[in-house]
Every structure is written in structure tokens, then in C-alpha cells.
Amino acid sequence: MTTDMLGKSVKRVEDRRLITGGGRYVDDIKLQSMAYCAILRSPYAHANIRSIDTSAAKAMPGVLDVMVGTDIPYNPLPLAWPAGGSAGLQNNVNTPRALATDSVKWTGEGVAAVIAETPEQAFDALEAIVVDYEPLPTVVDAEKATQPGAPQLHENAPNNIVFDWTVGDKAGTDAAVDAAEVVVRQRIVNQRLIPNPMETRGDIGLYNPGTDEYTIWMSSQTPHIQRILLAIFVMGIPEHKLRCISPDVGGAFGTKIFCYADYVVVLHASKRLGGRAVKWIESRRENYQSTIHGRDHITYLEIAGSKQGEISAVRVKTYANLGGRLSTIGPGIPTTLYARVLSGCYKIPNVFAEVIGVYTNTVFVDAYRGAGRPEATYVIERAMDLFANEIGMDPAELRRRNFIAPDKFPYENPSGLGTASGGAKIYIDSGNYEPAMDKALAMAGYAGMDKAKAEARRRGKYLGVGLSTYIEVCGVAPSKWIGAVGEGWGAAMWESANIKVHLTGKVVVTMGTQPQGQGHETTYAQVIGHELGIPMEDIVVQHSDTQGTPMGYGSYGSRTSSVGSTAAIRAAAKIREKARRYAAHMLEASVEDIEVDGAEYRVKGSPDKKKTFQEIAFALDLAFDAPEGMEPYLDETAYYDTPNCTWPFGTHVAIVEVDEATGHVDLVKYVAVDDVGNKINPMIVDGQLHGGIAQGVGQALWEGAVYGDDGQLLSGSMLDYAMPRAAWFPHLELDETVTPSPVNPIGVKGVGEAGAIASTAAVANAVNDALKPFGIRHLDMPLTSQAVWKAMQSSKGAQA
């Protein structure tokens, strides 16, 4: 019986723990003498703070401390990724404060913190804090915020502009647009989303006065990065004085990458209390008001080409709403991760993008599942449909004519991937787009759509079909690219793995990556079991703690399977090589004569002369017979920096029916053919796709963060923010093509974001297709019943 589980749909080893209540999330952790923190949040979206009176709160029962902004020795949080890559580009930077000092810029910004014996006492005391606000005019729309006369948020950011960033060949693109036979223009809104991981955020700060060291438990995707940011850039201590522990994390979708104000509050609070642990747990309402939001772009799109369907240029101007202050990597998302991949899987020779980052009186915006790439995919995939409609060509045929051909890789795209600063160039290294599209079209019954549309009309429904032939840049990223100053976040992006083989041959793997529900404990065990020829059950995978795991940059950007697994494979190779050398010693053979077959180390030509991995581990651990110069014990670490990102692609097809009477959209069929390269665990890949597709469909049809003009978050809870529900989905029909990635030894690409990147455009295209009989060209998301019905009404009015 084989023990090699690589590529098999093994059930997840963490699920017994996670689904039977055995998980250990931040809020499950209760330390001795632990105090509780509650944060007072601004009811105004824009106001100056005249004064804060905490005296009554301090006298409340159980209250241990009340902190305001001026109690924090160094208050501003760091910005790790300004917009870069253009010479002389200026970022007008304003970052959040651990607690607000002189002003608030959005509803929900933290103003004061109460530390009390119980959470109830802490919440009660919040009501006794008196803040004297001077309300100021507000602006929540990014485009309006840049207009003359708009309320100004920051003195150093005239017209609320964070940056005005460009990429691509402006002159060439302008000329191509001017010369084109056909130019289609459209204003496209990619609405703001609230990410909604199942577990909200939370943290526990603990200061040890005896050692002058801090520990923080955090629901984070990036404990190692948080140690760097918090220690060096906020707390003013070296990294070895701060330990970051990220226990089980109940979903994140990007929201838990960043450096948040509450981390700073609980660390200082613990020190102020002489070392009592201080816990803060975010409520869902706070999560909506003070954890990052996603998307929120207003884009003016122009797509140009010939009547025969040859696309010659794409030109966009995008207003990216970044909120009231900048989140950790907020500016990087609408620049590098959006505009540099705007041309998608198409050989569009001229691309130019201008992105204006804007402050508004809203929560900060940062990376949310897909992070820039869903926004880019939505723009280019809507653009392809708009262009196809304009010239009367089938949208699938237009895509086919413009795909980058399979023999053109590595492909340097014109939207700036190849022109990044720091000398680093990134190429699309592989792809074969047409077979994936053909497979998806066949599965969807694309050829029979006219008949299906006619049949639906007889039932009072308008049927529509939509494509999304997406690519994504995953496995971020080579340090030479993302770490280049002014381009990425100014730090490295390598990964790490340590493998220790214990006396009994059992293996403990520690990783620098950080799961949030993806099943790393299963997939790494599959990879390492394959490499070392041992059963998965003999391997335990650990992570989450800066004390005890090698330095790594965490999990986001679909990078774990590509970058993390390669580090693990390299560590395993070192283990195997040392085991082989010791086997040679044990078998009195030369190293060159030892061949490795799974867990067996044999002398070539003498198959009975062999040692097992377990025998070698045992002997090396006892080490009484170690040869001269060989260290005891099997313990190896590998650090791995990838030469390139990975480039998953595929075609998603959505079929919807629109109810003529109410405008209600029903998703009736969904087909996805994804090429994520080789798969470590196909079941987990399917799960990632299911969740990602649902999130993307959520954006297309239901989700939207809505601010009133006064900056109040009207979609402030799940009663008003529509999360997708399982019952609203048809069976998701998944299939694949397999184009292994050339950048890592197992040919994987990553799949965490693919579904969310692809599905929004497919469903939006389908709804717009369904509305074509009404002469509707483009309708912005979310495509709610009301929005669709109103569009149909105004179109009927126009036709009458």
C-alpha cells in the first residue's frame, strides 16, 4: 500500500479539531489575571476632538485603566507599501493612530480604550467617557473627494489625493486609441465590500516586567511581519523583545494581514498594568467599522480595436478609495496588484492606467481576497464584453482572437509588470487559455444559449450567459520584485521551513506561513510525506508562533502552496541528503552508491543492504556512532525565494435568469474550468474554489458597503450587508486543465483567490447579457433586484 498522498483528496487532518470545538482561537485563550479591553469608537465620520474626559469612566466599577491617544508613546501605525514605480511619485501619507489624537476621519475610528476586570465592566465604562467633538463636513465618494470644494481630510493631501500614479506607455496608448476603428467607453464602479471572516479579529497583550519582553496573541495571517512592524515601527523595541502568536484563525480573506491599532493598545495596556494580560475581542459591528474593507474603485474605461475584433489598446483612469487613513499596504493594491495586470490574458499591445488614490471619510481599504486582481479582472472582462457587443461579435470569439498564444510565453505584458523599478522584471511564464475556455463553453452548453433564452422568455425570465477568462498573479512574490523599494512593500517575500526528525522517525515541520482555514497541516504533510517517503500520520505541521517557527512572511496572495511548499521540499531534500550520507556510513558504502527509494536507503546493486529512514533517524539521534564531522540529529531549515510569481488562469461561465416582474436575479448554472497547475489535494482546491466563487458572486449580486453622505455606515451589520447563502447557488460544476507552473518543483500555482477573482465578472457579464434585450449596455454591481428592475424600467421608458 502506498503512503504517498501527494495529489490525493486526503481529508483534512485539522478538521477533527476544528469542527468538534477543539480549535483554539484568540478568544478561547484565557490567561491568569487577564483584564479586558473595550474601545470607544467615533460616532462621527469627520470631526476634530476638542477634549476627552475619562474621569467618570476611571471611577466605574472594575475599571483598571482608561487610555487615550496621548497615552501611547508613539502613536502612528506604519505604512509598509506606498505606491511606487514612477519616478518622482509622491505619496501623501497619513496612517491610523493607535488611538485618535486630534481628529477622527471615519465612523468607528478608535478614540479611547477602557481596561477592566471584565468585558461587561469595560463596555459599561465606555459610556461614561465624554468626548467633545467638533463635527466637520464629510465626503465618502472617491471621485467627489477629488473635486474642488470637497471637504479636506488631511493638510498634506490637497484634494484628498494620496497619489496620482500611472503605468504603461501613455503616448503609445493615446495614439492607438485615436487611431482605432472602434472605441468603447464606460464608467465602471467596483463597489466597496466588507470581507466578513467568520472569526472577527482579537488580540491579547502580555508584558513581562521581569524580562522586559512582550507577547501578543493575535488573529493574524502574518505573525512574523507583525513582529517586525510592531516592534521596530511602533513599540520602539527590537524584534527579539516581542513574540507574536497567531493561534487558530477562523478565516481572514486578507483582513488579517495588517498592523492594527488594537495590537498597540493591548501591548501598552499590559505594560501600564504591570504585566497583566489584556484581551480585546472585536464585535461584528466593530469589524464592519474598524477592520479593512475591500475594492471601492470608480474606473473610466476605454477599450479600442478593430471591427474584426483585434483589441489594440486599453486606457483606464481609476479612483481608488483608500479610506480616512492608509492601511498597511493599502496603496499597493490598486497600483501594483491592479493596474499591472490589467491586460489579463490578452495580447493587448497598448495599456495605460492612471490610478488616483483618495482619502474619504470611510474605513481604510486594503487587500481583500484577490486584492487588486478581482478589480482588474472585472474591468478587462467587462471591457471584452462591451467591445464584443459593440462590434456584434460573440464574446467568446473576441476572447479567442485576443488570447496570448501558448507559444508566446514567457510573456512580458504592457501594463507594467516588465517595467517594475529596481531592475526586476516579472513575466507571465506559462498559459494555454483556449482549451480551458473551450472546455467551459462545452460544459455550459454555450452553443445552445439562444434556445435556452427563448425558453426562458416563455416563463417570464430573461436568461443571460457570461464569461470570465481570467488570469491571476499568485504566489507573491519574488523579493527582487515585491521587495524592491518603491515597488513592493519594501521587504522580502521569501518563505521558510524547518524539519526535525525525532528519535522514532516522527517528523515535526515548522513553517513560516500561517493558515486561516486552508488546511496547511494537511497539504504540507502530503508534500513532505511524498518527499521523505513516510506516511502523513508521521508528520505534524506547526506554525503560528514567532518563537519556534522560522521567519516567514505569512499566508496571503495565494503564495503558501507555491512558495511555502518549495521551502518545505528543499528542507526535506536537505534531510534526505544527510540521511543518505549517514546511511552510507551505516552500510559501509560510499555516498554515491546509496540510492533512495521512499523511506529506504539502499546500496546500489545490493538490495538487501539497506536502512530505513526511521533506523537512520534513530541512530543519528543517539549519535554514538556518528562519523567524524557529521552533526548528530536530523534537523534542517530551508529558506526559499521564488524566481517568479505563478499564473493561474481559467474560464468561468455563469448563466442567470432575471425575473421580469421583480428584477430578481437567479444564478441557475455555474461552470468553472481552472488551471491551477498540479494539485497537492484536489478536495482542498475544490473547497477553495467553492468559497472563492461564492464570495465573487456575492459581490456581483448582493454585497455592498453603503455609506450615507454623512459617513455613517448604513450597511453596518449582517442585517443590512448581504452575505451569500448556500441555498442561492446551483451546484458548482468544476473541471480543470493542467499547465504545471515552471517556477516550483511540484508545478503548483495557488488557488486561494482564483474563484473570487473570476466569478464576479462572469456573473456580472451574464446579467448584462440577460438585459441586452432592453438595450442596457452596462449596469453596476451589486445587481440587486431593485437595481435590475429600475434599469429595465428606465430602458422601457426610453423605448416608449
Added chain:
Amino acid sequence: MIPAAFDYVRATSLDDALARLAADDGAKVIAGGQSILPLMKLRLARPETLVDIGRLTELQGVRRLPDGRVAVGALTTYAAMIADPILGHYGLLRDALPNIGDTQVRNRGTIGGAIAHADPASDMPAILLALDAEVVARSATAERTIPITSFFEGAFDSALRPGEIITEIRLPGGRDDVGSAYSAIEQPASGYSIAGVAAVIGARSGDRWGLCAVGVTGVGEHPYRATAVEQAIRGGASVADAATHATDGITVASDIHADREYRTHVAAVQVRRALEAAAARLG
């Protein structure tokens, strides 16, 4: 999401609960807790004392009254109503109950709690309006019967007086010559109705319907009977024409999910669909 401090008492009987309410102005009743607990967690409600009537079995269950009508105990949960064989005869309940909330809400939420809360978009009020139900309410000193048509007075506001507890809801007995249905378009986030319509219709006699009652929720300031629709139907109008009167005389609500224009439109659509489905059940 932590409530302000409050006292909690578990009533040992209905009389005990009523006595406690009479003695304490700051006391509020909790049954299934599906309405008051979220309000308390947001500190929008701050009762000094919660009187828990949730375990009073005397207020649970469905029974047929001697006059043929059906009495539903105020503490009967949605789940218990779904499982009840008597209520299974009501088409509109079969339509509506499985779509109220989720499994947890249906296991905890009660019919009495739903109408006492008087949410303007709750499904159950529309159903009870269409059924011409009666609400039985008791205080420490008296019991009275309130016609459902005069029960809802505003958003989260009902004819229930301080100190009163709903004990049961009385429905007309199921009749074979009546068809009923419930049709709603939901606000996708909350699951509450943007427009929910319950229709009860009697068999045709000649060119006239024998009976027509239409309850509407989610549309106005509180759930209401669409009397203009009923009159049009009784006057011989077609279902499609009658449905256009769905919001006559009503101040139609507007929010981020559905503005006045759209809500007015879909109210008419749901009235039409509910009436058509009810008529179809007449066979």
C-alpha cells in the same frame, strides 16, 4: 455586543409572570429571545429586569377549540408550528414558515414573540392579518381579545399594553373552500420581507370570489390589510388589476435595499402572486 446589566427572573407560571410585570415598570418579557436579545446586545434596549416565560408549557402548543377554530399558544415555536398537523392544512403557513429565519431562529422564535415585537417586516403578522386572527392578551387583572386588524399600530408598536402578555392566537378553522398562499421578496441580508403578502381567498360563486383577505408586510409603517385590493376583488376585478391597489393609502417605506418606487411595485407583484397561488389551491 454586550448588554447593559439587567436582572433575570424565570417565571414559574403565567400568573407569576403577570404579577412580576405588574410590580415592575422596568421589566420586559423574554420568550424565545430572537428579538429582544439582539436589541439588548446593541444596547438599543435596556430592560432592568427580564421575566423569562420561555418554559411555561401552558402557553405552548396548538389545539382545536370547541367552535372549530384553532388556538396557537403564544410560546409555540416556528419549528413546532411547522411540525403541527392541524396547521399543516393552512397553505400560507406551509409557504411561509420554512423560510422564516434559519433553523436556530425557528427553534427558538415564537409566534407570540413575533407579533409582540411588531417588526414592520416580519412575515407572521401578514399571515395572521389575512387569516383574521384574534390575539388573546392577559394582564394581572384582566384578559381581553384583540382583533389582529387593530393590533399593529406602528413600527415596533402594538395595541399590547404594559403588563400584558399574549397568551394565544386564535385562527379560523381550516376550510376546504378556501385557498391561501404566502409570497414574498426578501431583503437578502436580513431575510425580512421587502414585500411579503399573505392571501386567503374563497371559492368563486358565479363571477365573485366568496372571500378575499390580503395581509401585507415589509411595505408600510406596520403590517396591514390591503383593503383596496380586497374590495377590488370583491367588486369583480381581475387579480392583476386588483393587485395594483396593493399600497393604496399606505405610506410606503424606503431604505437602502428598496426605495419607495421599487417597494410599491413589488408589493403589487407579490399581491398578484399570492392571490394567484391562493386561487390555484382552490383547485
